[in-house]
Amino acid sequence: MENTVIELAYALDTFYFLVMGAFVMWMAAGFAMLEAGMVRSKSTVEILTKNIALYSIASVMYMIMGYNIMYSGTDSSWWPFAIDILTNADNTAEEVIASGGDTYYSGLSDFFFQVVFVATAMSIVSGAVAERMKLWSFLVFAVVMCGFIYPVQGFWKWGGGFLDAAGFSDFAGSGVVHLCGATAALAGVILLGARKGRYTADGKVVAMPGCNMPLATLGTFILWLGWFGFNGGSELIISNVAEANAVSLVFVNTNAAAAGGVIAALITAKLMFGKADLSMALNGALAGLVSITAEPLAPTPLLATLIGAIGGIIVVFSIVTMDKFKLDDPVGAISVHGVCGVWGLIAVILSGGSSIGAQLYGAVVIFAWTFIVSMIFWAIIKMIIGLRVSEEAELEGIDLAECGMEAYPEFVGK
Amino acid sequence: MENTVIELAYALDTFYFLVMGAFVMWMAAGFAMLEAGMVRSKSTVEILTKNIALYSIASVMYMIMGYNIMYSGTDSSWWPFAIDILTNADNTAEEVIASGGDTYYSGLSDFFFQVVFVATAMSIVSGAVAERMKLWSFLVFAVVMCGFIYPVQGFWKWGGGFLDAAGFSDFAGSGVVHLCGATAALAGVILLGARKGRYTADGKVVAMPGCNMPLATLGTFILWLGWFGFNGGSELIISNVAEANAVSLVFVNTNAAAAGGVIAALITAKLMFGKADLSMALNGALAGLVSITAEPLAPTPLLATLIGAIGGIIVVFSIVTMDKFKLDDPVGAISVHGVCGVWGLIAVILSGGSSIGAQLYGAVVIFAWTFIVSMIFWAIIKMIIGLRVSEEAELEGIDLAECGMEAYPEFVGK
Amino acid sequence: MENTVIELAYALDTFYFLVMGAFVMWMAAGFAMLEAGMVRSKSTVEILTKNIALYSIASVMYMIMGYNIMYSGTDSSWWPFAIDILTNADNTAEEVIASGGDTYYSGLSDFFFQVVFVATAMSIVSGAVAERMKLWSFLVFAVVMCGFIYPVQGFWKWGGGFLDAAGFSDFAGSGVVHLCGATAALAGVILLGARKGRYTADGKVVAMPGCNMPLATLGTFILWLGWFGFNGGSELIISNVAEANAVSLVFVNTNAAAAGGVIAALITAKLMFGKADLSMALNGALAGLVSITAEPLAPTPLLATLIGAIGGIIVVFSIVTMDKFKLDDPVGAISVHGVCGVWGLIAVILSGGSSIGAQLYGAVVIFAWTFIVSMIFWAIIKMIIGLRVSEEAELEGIDLAECGMEAYPEFVGK
Amino acid sequence: MKLITAIIKPFKLDDVREALSEIGVAGITATEVKGFGRQKGHTELYRGAEYVVDFLPKIKLEIAIDDGLQQGVIDAITQAANTGKIGDGKIFVSDLFEVIRIRTGESGAEAL
Amino acid sequence: MKLITAIIKPFKLDDVREALSEIGVAGITATEVKGFGRQKGHTELYRGAEYVVDFLPKIKLEIAIDDGLQQGVIDAITQAANTGKIGDGKIFVSDLFEVIRIRTGESGAEAL
Amino acid sequence: MKLITAIIKPFKLDDVREALSEIGVAGITATEVKGFGRQKGHTELYRGAEYVVDFLPKIKLEIAIDDGLQQGVIDAITQAANTGKIGDGKIFVSDLFEVIRIRTGESGAEAL
């Protein structure tokens, strides 16, 4: 009888994990739609191809090596290497019962939950390098990022490496996922350069409006929904009162932070530019979500709203600032995931979850590792196959050059 | 051991609540897509902005006051006022165990489930006033609606107020949510007037076709999916055989009613207009869903199909009739949520769930409260900042005037 | 106490079933978007109408007869006929407890899960006959397919009929759902003929690019997500360690196969055509999903990836081959669901799940039954009301002829 | 024969078409165009960067007519398309050498 | 030189382009236009309200040619674009004063 | 008066507009067109079937001017729109008989 209850709890926690994982998987669609909405129509097919292909590469690479690196259970806190391909073995009922419920979910459900996270990190990159990077160069980077760069720093924190030991706190990945993805994106953008015509010789910023705002909005709503899985699932367990409450609080705070981000970004944009800039409101939602991701479990809902709102303000200024440095990021990924990722890590201290020192230490380590190693790999790819499509291809549209296809063959005007 | 089982049941019910709540949250995307598909392209950015902003405002306002008003636990059955900001406190394991399982879900999960409901009610409004109402006037109304108008009538029924005592029956909110939202919309539409050129001087109706039917269809499917959470979650508990069966029946009946609504609306439109009008089929699905929402638990699936089908017929006639009265509702929100909401309340008696008197009483009270108070607030907003954009802005498109942005900058023809 | 645990397990399994069913329901939106994206703009409203209407018809027909035919519990292994309309009766707590947990989910939740499957089968048909078939002819076929053709062969396997007895193995429906749907589609396409101008007199294939690739991509992501429900729910139970592990493995393998399908299709297309053909990548994802559907529970994740990858290669060749035979299938449904469905059935033997003989036997029986009976019904419909819109209507666009409405009234160029 | 080309504001299309029908014009070809002129474009905003849209949506009408109708057509358009605000548009008149109806092969005034 | 302007049915574009290529026409500029004429528009429906679409999609071709090609071009279009049904369209012929090729600055017949 | 019609590459629109503004052109009407000429179209791909896109996106500019401006406008366009690659486009010049400003009814040179 008691065993049945332990099994039942295991089943509930596993099911919870799978459902939350499915929500996170859905974020792949969110990134695809957001990015497809915020690029120009002539770059749409290529960004869609990147998105579905990167998700697939992430799934395979994490299966054959990333997951093992990240959760190797090695003693080293620095160098986890252990490449085993995932099998279909899992905890037996005997093991679970013997553990008295300490083993509380299927190992494969854990893999599923983790694999959709690495896809999220990689999705961040695709938006920032949109409209000009070669498709296959990007996909090669995806292989390295998902199989190596992400898992190593993931191990440092979530696999029990030295960042974890240092007291660095990152509940669901403001740092491990979002900052990491944004940093890889930043390295790519630096080597790649801005889209042709984005900045004039005399330093003016030329707007290149996204071609499909409903899609961008849909993408944002998808991400918002998916984030309940992202943060909500990161509690890892739900099968008792305290944990069920914890997951509920995470849901409430995640929602509150996103709401705060939208409102703050909208008002900031209205004050700064005089209009209610939808693209900023959308980025505000995501900024709020990233900001709360490092600690959605400690703040009150009101504090969560404020943390999100500050994220929403930051993102507007960050996007404008990026353009000052001629860092061309068509979807604002670096601002949303990187700058607000750091803010999220710092905000942990607002609810007493960590020390500012530990948080900054973690941010710096993740940034440094990801930036340097990404830069090296981007540079190697640049040398061997090049990062950027030809000027002519970019002008005509990367879709024709890379995919030979138009996204809207019957509609496009200019 | 027994305690573990109680905790486990609590965890399951909480998890169920959260998942259902996430489905309802997803309806926000559904409304956004439906509305974006059914307005003209020049009003698309603004309707998207409204949708994401109203959801955010609902989240904040309900957190700081609405939830408390609605579920204040006050003795008064009329005037619940009690404004406390939501905290992150929740039931302790001891309390739950002591209750012997009577406290069966996390309080925060309940908040999450409730907050997405108020957002739904508010989403109904945005569609009806689309293409001409000032963005900020709408958002001000959202503050009042989500913080005050909705929660008060919600308290009367679901908070244990006088409507509940009167035997008024409304399982998941045909009245409390849909009729309420539609009534606020109606008041707004009356004060606002029709879109320019919608009705000619000699009384003819000028069609203003929605610019993107795939989006409208996507929105409808999203709402359909979300409605499983809306109705399915309103059972509030799932952790035993009877309740699990109940939730299953709610799922089946919700689906059946929507299917009935589609088929009936499609055939009605074919008979009336000679063509299979997709926009009516979409409204038919929603009409079916609204119709079953007041009582999805008592009817057989066949009866549920019929209730939905009657909703699907009603909605076609209602939409045509609205136009006779020059009530311009670009997405048919008032017909779908208001007229079919009343039908849903009445249909409760078909499966013996209540008396016609109690149901009409409830409908009238909700309508009267919402209509009068909304009218007052709309009027105040009109006096102070105005409800309507300038004629020129409307002609040129509200997107440019309010958001300074185009939804499809590369595509639009006319 | 023990009874409470049995009830709790029943509740968990039922909830799991409902959530998985909701995911499958969501596939209806996926098919709608995929198809709307891959037809031309002038056929978009009609394909949307077909999709929402077929889902509705499936819901009703399966309720009033299909479900009973398929799960009649009759002794005959050939001819199950037993038409009872679904009621809202369900297992009582006593029955469940008396069964000692052998009755582990709500009967209505089972209906819900099954009804969304028949809708999936029917959705496959709509894509293949797009842009030229009369709306109402299609809907009449939907009535027959969902009420009769599908349930009969479904009974043969899942209802305990002779195919099941023969050792034929089909976990979630590579054969019962996908091959069946694709076969009905094939029969329809043969009688219907290709779209005007699709094949020139001298045998050349004229490309008719889909009008909205972001929608097609969104549809694919929706289907991918929904497939977790499709395959994951087909385990039917999750409430103990072994079953929770099983469902987890199904999730992992389903994802892996889709990923393998994308990568393989993308590379195959690149090698064959020199470009990264997004439409093939999307079909590759679906091909991978269909391929793993017959057995997602036995392979290791790596084998699942390979099974999916082979599906991804097959689908590219199959699509090209279909065109050689002038079988015009605008979305590739026959290749994805039919050809890869057969591959999926065969792939079962790779993980030792069945014999090649039993699998081919099953495939042939499903194909023969569905093809012959579909052909008969398509032919009857053709005789009585005709299958195809007039040449003029097709040229001008089926939307105007059948629905009197344009999908993108403000955008379309050519 | 003459070809009258008129650039008008898009929302005046129906009025102009009716005015032309009334005076017996049997055919019109309309094109969506973008116009640059005295009427100022507007400033749009995207992610903090402003950009000016100089070219405003207009409709171009082309009407082939017999010489006798010229003044009537010009008057009809001038009246129906007039809002009195900058940007109402222009009418251009040029010579048409020949007109052929494809369906019948008729030419000249008969083809109009 | 002459400018031949032809309004044709959209699905005839390929046929006309081929017919013109055969007789040696080297360049064509095509525009999507909406035509109003003898051919009736159709009635569409949206949420119970009917509305008439008067303007039907057409393609306008503009072809600058040397005078000598005029009759050949007219014949080619008249044949290739003909369906015999109302709405086949029109051909307009007008004078061209000068033609310049932007790339080279060539002018006159050489620029065609 | 003259009507200058120029077919140019789309991304040259801003440069040409500026060049024209500088020499005092007050109005331009632009149309998105598709051009067929010496410049080869490209091959696209869809589901294994190749197809040739012959007609390439171009912008057509129409500029009504006083006779005196003709050479200046031609020079301005020829320079600003030139990339030296095939497909830069053409300029056509034709006579304009009359010009009317709808708003005021002014005609002739004043209406430009």
Ligand SMILES: Nc1ncnc2c1ncn2[C@@H]1O[C@H](COP(=O)(O)OP(=O)(O)O)[C@@H](O)[C@H]1O
């Ligand atoms: N010289 C010109 N050549 C061609 N088109 C012109 C010219 N001047 C004006 N137009 C067209 O007429 C439209 C209206 O002109 P504008 O100068 O804005 O106002 P108005 O019509 O009141 O003079 C412009 O948008 C443009 O399309």
Ligand SMILES: Nc1ncnc2c1ncn2[C@@H]1O[C@H](COP(=O)(O)OP(=O)(O)O)[C@@H](O)[C@H]1O
């Ligand atoms: N007088 C005209 N001026 C300009 N365009 C015309 C004129 N008459 C007809 N057209 C164009 O030619 C098209 C076909 O003309 P219509 O009268 O419908 O049939 P038909 O070509 O058989 O005479 C119209 O849609 C319109 O675009």
Ligand SMILES: Nc1ncnc2c1ncn2[C@@H]1O[C@H](COP(=O)(O)OP(=O)(O)O)[C@@H](O)[C@H]1O
């Ligand atoms: N004879 C012509 N009549 C009308 N338009 C033409 C003609 N020749 C060329 N064009 C237009 O000019 C564009 C450029 O011409 P093309 O022959 O490709 O190169 P180039 O401008 O270098 O001669 C074409 O795409 C077409 O729009």
